[in-house]
Amino acid sequence: MFRPQAIAVLPPMASQYDSAREDIQEVLSGSLNKVANIERVVSPENVTDIFQASKEAFDALVFYFSRLEMTGQSDKDSAQKLGKALNVDSFLVVRVNSWEYMRKEGDNVGRVGLSLRLVDATTGTTVWKARHERSSSYMFYRPNLKDIAKELAAEMIKAMPPQAKR
Known part of the structure; x- marks a missing residue:
């Protein structure tokens, strides 16, 4: 069974919701830090620092994302x-699919959607992937999208190996 000891949260892949990038990075790092089996979480900020310091690492990221997008x-x-x-045995690829307030069937809704992909960095294999969305309806007071994201991330990470029940 795949049991990552160190995991890096890659900066979210480009999407129309780039404004959510910092919030999502913080939420996912926080959720992963609560997982007992993972000894070390490399935050997106540290990942970015490494990419800025190493052209080879940055080029590998660009190539990885472009290959993932194409194939x-x-x-x-x-x-x-x-x-x-990144000195890790796994990394998490993140895409924000929705981060918005909208009208849905006559209701006001705050909506957050995420796609996560856990990759074994030693083999390049995708070990787990999931895409989920959570929404919260409201009348007068908009729900905080970051709070919705925290609930969604916690739920998704519970299902991620190694803690997922098989």
Whole structure:
């Protein structure tokens, strides 16, 4: 069974919800830090620092993301380079699918959607992936999207290996 000891949270992949980037990074790092089996979480801020200091690491990230976008597959070589550069055995690929207030069936709704992909950095294999959305309706007071994201991230990470019940 895959049991990552160190996991890096990669900066969220580009999407129309880039304004949510910092909140999502903070939420996911916080949720992962609560997982007992994971000894070390490399935050997106630290990941960004490493990419700024190393052109090779940055190039591996760009190549990994572009290959993932084009084929939907994890690229083994660039995944291994990322793992080595970040000194981790796994990393989490993040995409924000929704981060908005909207009207849905006559109701006001705050909505957050995430796609997560856990990659084994030693083999480049996608170990787990999930896409979920959570919304909260309201009358007068908008719910905080970051609070909705915290609930969603906690729920998704509970299902992520190694803590998921098989």
